[in-house]
Amino acid sequence: xxxxxxxxxxxxxxxxxxxxxxxxxxxxxxxxxxxxxxxxxxxxxxxxxxxxxxxxxxxxxxxxxxxxxxxxxxxxxxxxxxxxxxxxxxxxxxxxxxxxxxxxxxxxxxxxxxxxxxxxxxxxxxxxxxxxxxxxxxxxxxxxxxxxxxxxxxxxxxxxxxxxxxxxxxxxxxxxxxxxxxxxxxxxxxxxxxxxxxxxxxxxxxxxxxxxxxxxxxxxxxxxxxxxxxxxxxxxxxxxxxxxxxxxxxxxxxxxxxxxxxxxxxxxxxxxxxxxxxxxxxxxxxxxxxxxxxxxxxxxxxxxxxxxxxxxxxxxxxxxxxxxxxxxxxxxxxxxxxxxxxxxxxxxxxxxxxxxxxxxxxxxxxxxxxxxxxxxxxxxxxxxxxxxxxxxxxxxxxxxxxxxxxxxxxxxxxxxxxxxxxxxxxxxxxxxxxxxxxxxxxxxxxxxxxxxxxxxxxx
Amino acid sequence: xxxxxxxxxxxxxxxxxxxxxxxxxxxxxxxxxxxxxxxxxxxxxxxxxxxxxxxxxxxxxxxxxxxxxxxxxxxxxxxxxxxxxxxxxxxxxxxxxxxxxxxxxxxxxxxxxxxxxxxxxxxxxxxxxxxxxxxxxxxxxxxxxxxxxxxxxxxxxxxxxxxxxxxxxxxxxxxxxxxxxxxxxxxxxxxxxxxxxxxxxxxxxxxxxxxxxxxxxxxxxxxxxxxxx
Numbered sequence: 001x002x003x004x005x006x007x008x009x010x011x012x013x014x015x016x017x018x019x020x021x022x023x024x025x026x027x028x029x030x031x032x033x034x035x036x037x038x039x040x041x042x043x044x045x046x047x048x049x050x051x052x053x054x055x056x057x058x059x060x061x062x063x064x065x066x067x068x069x070x071x072x073x074x075x076x077x078x079x080x081x082x083x084x085x086x087x088x089x090x091x092x093x094x095x096x097x098x099x100x101x102x103x104x105x106x107x108x109x110x111x112x113x114x115x116x117x118x119x120x121x122x123x124x125x126x127x128x129x130x131x132x133x134x135x136x137x138x139x140x141x142x143x144x145x146x147x148x149x150x151x152x153x154x155x156x157x158x159x160x161x162x163x164x165x166x167x168x169x170x171x172x173x174x175x176x177x178x179x180x181x182x183x184x185x186x187x188x189x190x191x192x193x194x195x196x197x198x199x200x201x202x203x204x205x206x207x208x209x210x211x212x213x214x215x216x217x218x219x220x221x222x223x224x225x226x227x228x229x230x231x232x233x234x235x236x237x238x239x240x241x242x243x244x245x246x247x248x249x250x251x252x253x254x255x256x257x258x259x260x261x262x263x264x265x266x267x268x269x270x271x272x273x274x275x276x277x278x279x280x281x282x283x284x285x286x287x288x289x290x291x292x293x294x295x296x297x298x299x300x301x302x303x304x305x306x307x308x309x310x311x312x313x314x315x316x317x318x319x320x321x322x323x324x325x326x327x328x329x330x331x332x333x334x335x336x337x338x339x340x341x342x343x344x345x346x347x348x349x350x351x352x353x354x355x356x357x358x359x360x361x362x363x364x365x366x367x368x369x370x371x372x373x374x375x376x377x378x379x380x381x382x383x384x385x386x387x388x389x390x391x392x393x394x395x396x397x398x399x400x401x402x403x404x405x406x407x408x409x410x411x412x413x414x415x416x417x418x419x420x421x422x423x424x425x426x427x428x429x430x431x432x433x434x435x436x437x438x439x440x441x442x443x444x445x446x447x448x449x450x451x452x453x454x455x456x457x458x459x
Numbered sequence: 460x461x462x463x464x465x466x467x468x469x470x471x472x473x474x475x476x477x478x479x480x481x482x483x484x485x486x487x488x489x490x491x492x493x494x495x496x497x498x499x500x501x502x503x504x505x506x507x508x509x510x511x512x513x514x515x516x517x518x519x520x521x522x523x524x525x526x527x528x529x530x531x532x533x534x535x536x537x538x539x540x541x542x543x544x545x546x547x548x549x550x551x552x553x554x555x556x557x558x559x560x561x562x563x564x565x566x567x568x569x570x571x572x573x574x575x576x577x578x579x580x581x582x583x584x585x586x587x588x589x590x591x592x593x594x595x596x597x598x599x600x601x602x603x604x605x606x607x608x609x610x611x612x613x614x615x616x617x618x619x620x621x622x623x624x625x626x627x628x629x630x631x632x633x634x635x636x637x638x639x640x641x642x643x644x645x646x647x648x649x650x651x652x653x654x655x656x657x658x659x660x661x662x663x664x665x666x667x668x669x670x671x672x673x674x675x676x677x678x679x680x681x682x683x684x685x686x687x688x
Contacts (some may be wrong), residue, residue, distance in 0.1 A: 278679050281565060288563060289648055292543045305546045323617055324643060327656040351545040355647040362649070 014183050021179030022172065029171045033164040037157075043103050044156055047146050048132045049115055055087065056136060056146045068142060075100040075144075086149040088131055094141035101370060110135060115149060127295065130154075171268060189218045193225060205233045238406065249290060249421070253283040256393075293422040296352070300429035305349050309456065313379045314344040314385060317354055324378060325361045329374060332365055339377030346385055347456055356430040357389065359423035360449050364391035372446075383455060384436060390448035401440040462609040463487045463505065464573070467497030467523065468512040468539065473562075477510060480566040481573075494518025504532045508573055513540030521554045528555040535576045537569070544648045567680035578628060591626040594686040596665060596673055598626055607668045616677070617642065618661050625674070625684035634681035658682055 063071040075091045078084050079102035090101030098105060102123045110116070113135050119128040133147030192209065199207045208229060209222035260280045267273040299305055315338075322336045329336050357376070365372045372392030379386055396404050405424045427449065428438035435454035440447065464486045468474040471492075478488040489506070491497035494515040500641045501509050501523070509527075513520040523537055527653040533559040543561035548640065551559040557579075558572050591598040603619060605612045614622060620642050625633060635654040639645050675683045 274678065281679055284563060288543075288561070292561070292648065296544050299544055299546065308546050308549050320643065323615070324649075324653055324657075327660055328653055331656060349546075351549070351646055354645050355545070358645075358647070358649055436661075 014187065015181050018176065018179045020174045021182070025171055025175035025178075026168065029168060033167060037160050037164065040160060041157065045132075045150075048058065048133075048150050051087075051130065051148050052115075052134050052146050055089075055148075056134065056144070059089075059144060059146065060136070063138065063389065068138070068140060071138075071144070072100050088133065088145070088147040088213050089122060090145040092143050092145075096143075101144065101145070103145075105147065110145070113137070118345075119284060120147070124451075137217055196225070200229060200232075205236060208249060241406065245421070246290075246294065250287060253287050257283045290422065293426060296355070297422065297426050297429045300426070300433040303433060305352055306456075308349050308351070309347055310350055311347050312350045313347045314353070314387060315342055316377050317350065317357065318378060318387075321354065321357055325358070325365065329354060329361075329365050334365060334372060334374060336361065336374045336376060340379060341377075344378050344380070344385060347451070348453065349430070352430045352433065353387075353453075354453065356427040357387065359426055360389040363423045363449075364389055364447075365394070367391070367393050367447075381452060385453045385455065387453060388448055389452040390443045390446060392443065392446040395442060395445055395447045396440060398442070404440065405438065424449070463489065464505055465489045465491065465501050465506045465509045466498065467491045467494070467501075467509065467515065467520070468629075469493060469515050470512070473512075473539075476566065477569065480570065482568060491515075494520065494523045498523045498526055501527055501534060502530055502532055502535055506534050508535045508537065508576055510537050510539060510569070511556070513538055513542060520553065524551075524554050524556055537572060537576065539564070539569075548646050565680065567632065567677075568634050568636070571634050571681060572637060574631045575628050575633065575637065578631065591623065592649075593626055593629045593673055593684055594671070595669060596626075598623060605665070607665050608670070610668045612664050613669065614661075614664060618657070618664070621657060621661055622665065622684075625682065629684045629686075632677045632680050632683045637681070 003227060026068045061075055062074040066073070072091060075089050077099060079089045084102060088101070088103050090103050090106065091099045092101075092106045093099050103120055104123065107120065110118075114132050117130060117132045120131050121128050122131075124311060125346060130150050131147035132150045133145055136146075138144065155362075170216070194211045196207050207308050208226045211219050211222040211226070213219065257280050260276050264273050264276040264280075267276055274423045318338050319341055326336050361374065361376065373386075374392075375390045376415040377388055405428050424438070424440075430452045431438045431453060435456065439452065441450060441452040442448065462485060464481055466474055466477050466481070466488055468490070469492050474490055474501070478490060481488045481666055486507075488673045489500055491500050495517040497509075497511065498518060500506075510522060511520050514598065515523070518526075520538060520540070524538070527534070527536070536555070537557045537558045539560050539562055540551065541562045548559045549657070557576055560569055560572060564616075581688065588598050596606070598605050600623070604616055604620065605622065619623075621638060624638060624641050636648065638654050639647075639649065658674065658676075662672075666672045666674060671686070673684055673686065675685060677683050
């Protein structure tokens with residue numbers, strides 16, 4: 001086998017499949033042929049044995065009727081040339097001397113009355129022939145040998161071997177053909193998928209694999225591929241929106257910074273100059289926060305941060321944050337209350353969860369003004385922990401909730417209100433870091449944000 | 460006390476900015492532009508503090524830090540890094556840094572943290588303090604009793620810890636993020652003026668019964684508790 005062929009065999013799945021199929025069909029044909037060979041050989045052998053048994057039975061009948069003379073006569077008659085064409089008979093006396101028969105003498109190695117095969121010379125024949133024979137010792141000491149020529153068993157075996165080799169030779173092209181047909185069929189289905197994948201790689205994200213609904217592995221492959229493509233298309237679209245929004249949100253403070261810098265120079269007093277510089281610092285801080293938030297979200301979405309999971313009490317976290325934001329809420333004529341402030345032990349990223357909840361509380365204060373109580377809390381939710389922040393503000397209509405969770409998705413079109421628009425997105429990313437999800441519910445009135453957090457076994 | 464600071468930073472502009480600011484505040488500054496050089500300088504342990512960039516040519520900042528700690532150099536180290544996620548901070552602190560500052564930072568923030576770090580180092584080893592004072596403000600750490608000019612001031616537990624932090628670092632500026640880290644143990648930036656609101660409450664409680672204000676706002680940086688105006 002040349003090196004090229006070897007490497008092709010090694011590399012090509014098709015070639016390996018064909019070879020495997022061929023080997024399998026050969027391996028399954030060979031035992032069948034061997035079995036058939038042995039069975040038919042046994043049937044032929046059985047035929048010879050029953051012939052010998054029948055002839056012995058007839059001669060023994062003559063012995064019972066006419067004693068040794070009767071048997072001697074019977075053997076003599078049958079052994080006469082021309083009567084017994086394919087058999088041998090021999091009757092010897094107590095001392096092994098020939099009394100009648102068509103072979104010269106009792107074969108010296110022959111004892112017992114089991115079936116044997118051996119080469120013997122027949123009277124009047126130059127060449128030895130193969131006989132199957134059995135013997136019988138009579139009560140008065142004489143011995144009888146009855147045999148039949150089995151020479152035709154050899155050609156029969158040869159014919160069988162030839163037939164088998166023919167069958168094997170036939171099995172190879174049939175196996176090859178069958179496997180090629182199968183492989184072609186599979187390749188064509190895989191090719192369909194590959195073509196779609198190629199055009200996706202070429203930039204056309206709208207292409208989909210055709211599925212027939214048969215639910216076979218190819219169909220399922222197609223369906224999961226399509227599901228993956230849906231996701232990729234959605235992500236790309238989201239990425240586009242996010243990039244636009246991020247550009248907008250970063251360019252706006254840059255524009256303001258440039259304006260402030262020009263203003264610094266124009267200010268007449270130190271006090272006013274300092275104030276303009278403060279404004280620049282604030283804009284820079286806002287930009288830094290937005291970039292940090294974006295990175296934090298990407299990390300959480302990528303599942304980074306699980307190495308910093310610790311045991312902590314979500315109840316304590318909520319009480320802490322409630323106390324931290326209470327003064328701010330009171331400034332806005334709101335209050336924050338922790339519902340069921342019991343201990344909820346949890347294994348997770350305390351910093352990120354703290355940040356997520358504080359963003360949610362911050363949102364609730366920002367977007368839910370006008371009195372009322374912001375209720376936060378957590379409870380066991382099946383196997384998971386449910387954590388919520390619910391306000392009494394205007395809420396978010398059901399059809400706009402998707403948009404609200406999107407990065408930089410602020411719901412006022414002018415994007416005028418302060419804030420990075422990352423709060424809900426971060427909360428969702430943190431929930432997914434904890435194998436959970438974010439839910440937006442109607443608080444009637446107001447918005448109720450729920451974080452469902454799976455319990456991870458602590459290592 | 461040595462006032463010698465080692466700045467390990469490969470970006471020349473940032474290094475100039477830090478060195479200039481530190482010199483203006485009375486520090487002597489040595490500079491190193493890569494990790495190996497930085498380790499070489501810092502390993503003798505004579506610096507008051509090391510300001511260490513996280514991403515350095517030659518030897519990564521965290522590697523320098525680990526090597527220093529392995530060599531039993533316990534000089535306070537502040538890490539500067541553009542990697543600002545909470546996990547990165549935790550990683551930095553775990554590696555043995557005493558503080559972690561995210562770029563871009565205001566010099567005043569760096570200075571405030573540096574001063575607090577030095578004070579912490581100086582207090583280290585002193586006998587246990589049970590009362591803290593600032594002017595006519597006193598805090599008893601055992602009975603949790605706070606008085607201003609002889610009048611009792613009632614504080615919430617968190618306000619108490621906030622005031623304790625300010626008292627322990629009186630005369631020095633503490634920033635909002637420092638307070639968030641020290642008092643609440645959160646390493647994220649809450650974005651809104653949460654801390655300011657807490658400070659204004661605390662100020663109302665401790666300054667309304669005194670003659671002179673003790674809690675001062677330091678513009679653009681943070682707050683300072685001090686007798687002097």
